[in-house]
Amino acid sequence: MHQERICHWLGRRTCTHNRTFLDLPAPIRRRIYDYAGLFSGKSIYVHSLKQHHEDLDGENHNKKIFESDPCDWCDTLHFTFRLLQTCKAVYAEVSAVVYSENVFLVPYRAVDDGLRILGNITPHACNKLTNLFVHLSRVGYCPGNYILDDIKIEPIRKSRVAAWQKAAKHILTYSNPQKLSLYFICNVYPQMRIVPDVLAPFHDFPGSLKDCALRLNYSKDNHSKDDLYYMARQAAIIVSDKPTHLDQPFRFLDLPQDLQQSILKYTDLITPTNEVRWNPQRGFYYKFPREELSAEYYDRRVFQYCADYHFELGCFCMRDHCVYSSRCRCWRPPQALFLVSRAMCESSRAVFYSYNRIIIIPLVGIWKGRSPLLAGLETFIFITKFLKPDTLSYLRYLELVCPPFQTHDPLTSSDPVPYVHWQSIIDSLRTHANLPALTIAVYMTRFEPPIYSIGNDSRQRVTDKAFEEGNFTMDSDQDLTLRPYLDILLPFRSLTRMGRFFEINCRLSEVEMCLEQKVMGSGYDSRALGKADIKLSQWLQAVRSYFRDSH
Structure with missing residues (x-):
């Protein structure tokens, strides 16, 4: 040089x-x-x-x-x-x-x-x-x-x-x-035959590698997604397998039960927002909240990009793509923990139902109206058909969402099935649930579309507005006006040892208090028990934000 x-x-x-x-x-x-x-x-x-x-x-x-x-x-x-x-x-x-x-x-x-x-x-x-x-x-x-x-x-x-x-x-x-x-x-679908050569x-x-992330398809919506995921996972683990000096695996199940549960709380058994939805069609499912709607309620880390998102090349998030990555920490359904063994399943059930808010969503959704005669249908299926009786003791927060119903449609009917449904729900909870530790929240409202003729779009706007605000026509006989609500709520009076009971109705706190006292007694004050401090569920935040932004 x-x-x-x-x-x-x-x-x-x-x-x-x-x-x-x-x-x-x-x-x-x-x-x-x-x-x-x-x-x-x-x-x-x-x-x-x-x-x-x-x-x-x-x-x-x-x-x-x-x-x-x-x-x-x-x-x-x-x-x-x-x-x-x-x-x-x-x-x-x-x-x-x-x-x-x-x-x-x-x-x-x-x-x-x-x-x-x-x-x-x-x-x-x-x-x-x-x-x-x-x-x-x-x-x-x-x-x-x-x-x-x-x-x-x-x-x-x-x-x-x-x-x-x-x-x-x-x-x-x-x-x-x-x-x-x-x-x-390498997004191989539908060229599945080349996967062995690619891997x-x-x-x-x-x-030979320190770390490996493999993505074999952009979408998880095709029928081969599970096969592709497991093939990617197997290949990534083989090529990045680290030498270990452990003579035998750690015996997790030998730990005390309370210590097992303390460790499992750091897994995906608890969702990022501590709530999970259920309906008879989908079973359990979780929806990530929109940042603009929910950042004030939840840790902002819930809304950040995946840890394995790369602007230059793409995303290796296992939640969104058919990919395996050791760096992705996004929440995913924890079915695997329930399939390890009976003992692990028992510990996982305790954590899942104790630390998540279980929200029962109606089959028709939260916007479409339905008769109060069917208000307890999904809850009946969940409590008496879906859950094992011993699982009810783990429940800590149960939220029942009733779709909006018509004013002049009380629960009284010659058909005894609705009453039997509610009675079965109450009997199961009274027998198997840990009532002093249980909080039950019921969300319901009704709507009264105008009697004059309006188009479908206008009717939907009127219905949506009534669903958000509640459309009460208070008269001299308050109990008569609230009859559909009372028909649904009064069966809960037999749960005398219930810890907390909340009735939720947007902007109608005086009605909420009246209905809660009908169930829990005249001296019951939900505000003293922390009702105002409880975070709103994601679906209710979205409803309120929708109407707040539209006005």
Whole structure:
């Protein structure tokens, strides 16, 4: 490396210094590289020089005000490239930084060239790699072909799969074990036959990766989603299997019962908002709250992106995609915990029903009106048919949602079935539930659409408004006006040892108190028991916010 000495720039004719830049301590040289503009801590797109990187990395170029302005991103890349060509010593230092401190991405727009380049990088570079993203295909192939963002979606060719196998074999052969993290996307559906070939490199190099995330389909809505998930999971675990020194597994079930439950509280048995919905058609299900509606009630971490979301390449969230990732911490249904063993199922049931608010949603939804004769149908099915009797003792908060009903439709009927339903619910709770620890909240309202003729859209608006505000026509006989409510609520009076009972009706606190005292007694005060401090359920927040925003 020949260059003028600094003494010449200082005006000295002769220079007796024999030391060079490489004689500086390594940390000092690294600081000089960084100050000069060494490319580190960024994303490097692997593609052919024929394709300008503005096509792949337009975000950084969009920061330019004028097209003729210099691009700092390009300048940094060019400077790093020149450093690599300086000499062998500088190349060794700089290349170690470039490959170990940057994220390398093979995008779907340049996957063929990117795989070819990966298959030809030096073993030294493979050994230094720490983060690699490969996007083999963008979305699943549609047999009729179609255009998406100016890209023709075609089936994954055998030549591309072969190129991937060659590149993966080269990288994994020379990579440093347990150092490289590989993120791989190949949306194979409906080309299921190529899955074994795509996953072959992961099975051939067990324990070679530090971490691995595999996404085999964008959507989870097809019938093969479970098969694809388990294949991705198996391949990722094999290739990133870490050596263990444990002689035998930890015997979790030997722990005391209360300690088991304390540990299980940190699993997905408890939802992010401590509530779960149920109806006879769907069973248990959970909906993530909208941030603009619920951020004031819940921890903002509920609404953040998945921990394995990457802007440059894509999302590896197991909640939304057919993917396996060890970094995704998003909530998912915890069915597996209930299937381990009977003992584990018992501990899981205790945690699930004790720490979540169980909300019974009507089959018709929360907007469509229905006769109060059917108000207890879903609750009857849940309490007497769906749950085992011994599970009722774990319930701590049960919320019953009744759809809006007509005013002149009391529960009195010649048909005794509705009464039998409510009586069965009450009998089961009285016999098996832990009543002093149980809170029951009942949400119901009624509507009275105007008697004059209106269109369907107007009728829906009137109905929705009445559902939100309650549409009471209070007369001299209050009990008569509240008759449909009393017919539903009065059976709960036999639960004499019930801890708390809440009746919820938007903006009608005096009616709520009246109905609650009809059930619990004249001296009952729900506000003293913390009714105002309890967070609203997600569905009720959404209803209130909808009407607040629409006015």
